[in-house]
Amino acid sequence: MSGSSDTRTQIGRRLPWLVAALLVLVLAATTLPTLAQSATDDPVPDVVFLARADNPVDALAASSIAGTLGGTVLLTPTASLSSATEDALLDLNPDLVVLAGGTAAVSDQVEQDVQALGLATQRVSGPTRVETAVELGALAAQLGIGRPILTDATVDGGAGLSGTLSVDALEVDSDTQVANLNASLLEGLSASELQTPAGPAGGDLSGEYPDPTIADGAVGADQLAEAEAFRVVGTTGEPAFENDWGNFSGDFTQAGFFRDLHGMVHLQGTIVGSSGTTAFTLPEGYRPSEALFLPMAGGGPEAANLIIWTDGRVEPACDSGSCTGGIDGLSFKVGSGPEATSASAESPND
Numbered sequence: 001m002s003g004s005s006d007t008r009t010q011i012g013r014r015l016p017w018l019v020a021a022l023l024v025l026v027l028a029a030t031t032l033p034t035l036a037q038s039a040t041d042d043p044v045p046d047v048v049f050l051a052r053a054d055n056p057v058d059a060l061a062a063s064s065i066a067g068t069l070g071g072t073v074l075l076t077p078t079a080s081l082s083s084a085t086e087d088a089l090l091d092l093n094p095d096l097v098v099l100a101g102g103t104a105a106v107s108d109q110v111e112q113d114v115q116a117l118g119l120a121t122q123r124v125s126g127p128t129r130v131e132t133a134v135e136l137g138a139l140a141a142q143l144g145i146g147r148p149i150l151t152d153a154t155v156d157g158g159a160g161l162s163g164t165l166s167v168d169a170l171e172v173d174s175d176t177q178v179a180n181l182n183a184s185l186l187e188g189l190s191a192s193e194l195q196t197p198a199g200p201a202g203g204d205l206s207g208e209y210p211d212p213t214i215a216d217g218a219v220g221a222d223q224l225a226e227a228e229a230f231r232v233v234g235t236t237g238e239p240a241f242e243n244d245w246g247n248f249s250g251d252f253t254q255a256g257f258f259r260d261l262h263g264m265v266h267l268q269g270t271i272v273g274s275s276g277t278t279a280f281t282l283p284e285g286y287r288p289s290e291a292l293f294l295p296m297a298g299g300g301p302e303a304a305n306l307i308i309w310t311d312g313r314v315e316p317a318c319d320s321g322s323c324t325g326g327i328d329g330l331s332f333k334v335g336s337g338p339e340a341t342s343a344s345a346e347s348p349n350d
Helices: 002-030 058-068 081-091 108-116 129-142
Strands: 047-052 073-078 095-101 121-124 256-259 264-268 270-274 292-294 304-308 313-318 322-326 331-333
Touching: 002 108, 047 081, 058 073, 058 095, 058 129, 073 081, 081 292, 095 108, 095 129, 108 121, 108 322, 313 322
Parallel strands: 047 073, 047 095, 095 121
Antiparallel strands: 256 264, 264 331, 270 322, 292 304, 304 313
């Protein structure tokens, strides 16, 4: 039994390492996009990550970011900087040394030893190894991961953009970060590809670039007109209710319809009447080219539907004889075909 207990104890001690390692792999796969880096004659990286030598978890977390940055991971004893690591730091001469972990992992003495070499330091840590891995991942944004970097790229030849931007305005150094622009986007582009387009315009435009105008007739009254308001059934000049149909209540929308600029008819209202009879008739220009069998909200609740015939008749139907239905939100495309459906046409509600 003691052997089994020792095994469980060892697994329990190593579990945080395994969790942190898995977290690092997830961070590497999902949050660390590849940076476009140009070749350089100077092989010295800008950033060195310093991690404890007796536990691989912090070093593993740092290695994902260091690999993306082209940086280096060095190991050191917790208590003080080793001579071998000191020599490596002097040889690399980085802009920044990132200490991976808290003082229990990389002590204050190690940080002081690094600073004594004339190097800048930044400690990244969390309460646990897992949180340290997360914080190292968050450091990526501070160091430029996820933002395109323009590395020693310039535009030569004195070409300007639209005659206003000169080469001096586009010339940047290797530390400049430019949103949505990197060296690979500029590679192979000629000055003509960076200039404002020229030549005759087409389509709904006339004239010449760079100052085309809207062509005559391209935009007319139909495109500029506002959509009409809802036409309310039963009001003056609008279709009347038929049979015993009417609005359900003043608290709900009244029956109505309108046609938008795209030729779509939109319905609204909560109405009540005898199932299977015509509630009202849509005027010409608001009718479908084929009969429509649409779902309708039924009061009760109960099953309900709505038929819109090509002659404009709007016919609600419910399971019961008295029908309460909501037609809010129903819409259809105005048809251009013949309005040929007769009053005796077969109905799916028959």
